[in-house]
Amino acid sequence: MAANPRTSGPIRQSDGDIKWYVNGVEVGEHADAAPYITSASGLTVTANGLTVTAGGLTVTAGGLTVTAGGATITAGDAKVTAGNLRLGAISAFGTTEPTSAVVMKQGTAPAGAIATSGGIFADGTVVKKIIAAGTVSNVET
């Protein structure tokens, strides 16, 4: 049965679950196992961001896509415990797909002085590096 259009807030269901409504539109549900969002249009945070204070953030399907603002880690490491770190639009990387590899597509190469830094990048045929004071060279044995 649809909720009254004036219904807003948590409503306990007959099975014990709690559903949230905004103006009669269901926007979320808390089931016995764990809270989750069931809205077909997904979850949109329009202000103040999303803060996870415990338990972390787990994505079980669909992946995580950042369309603006990038991803910033202010504490701790970025760990890729399975798969690879792919830089650039790389789908298939090789005849044998790697694991635990850093792979990169050719892009815009850095130029000029960099202080207390270094970088690695790919051009069409080789991997290059840049070191402080701007020297760029092939990475070669």
Add this chain to the structure above:
Amino acid sequence: MEVEIPEIEWSHEDDLCDCTFQRIGWWTNPYIGKTLRVRWCCIWAELGRTYPQFVELLPGFYNYNEDRYEDGPWEWDSEEHDMPRAIWYRQIQTITGESLEEIRMKYRDKEPPKKVVK
């Protein structure tokens, strides 16, 4: 040895030498305003002639995922790029034993294997 700005850039697939693995050392700095390039492969080839006991060209791709040497080269299977001509010539050399000079003459008007469409 300082030279004029060249028309041809040295690269790992330029086929400007007969080295099996072309290796180009290359350094550049905008503030120095110079670029150094070294055909390491050619220098190593000269060193190898001087010290043959320290250089070995082995007749097989070492499959590092399977820890073994394989018989015969792979067929080109890139879905993104055609086979580079320099690699193609060296593959033909592996198969036929012909010199790169002969192969260049014979195949200069032919096209290397194309990228694979799956």
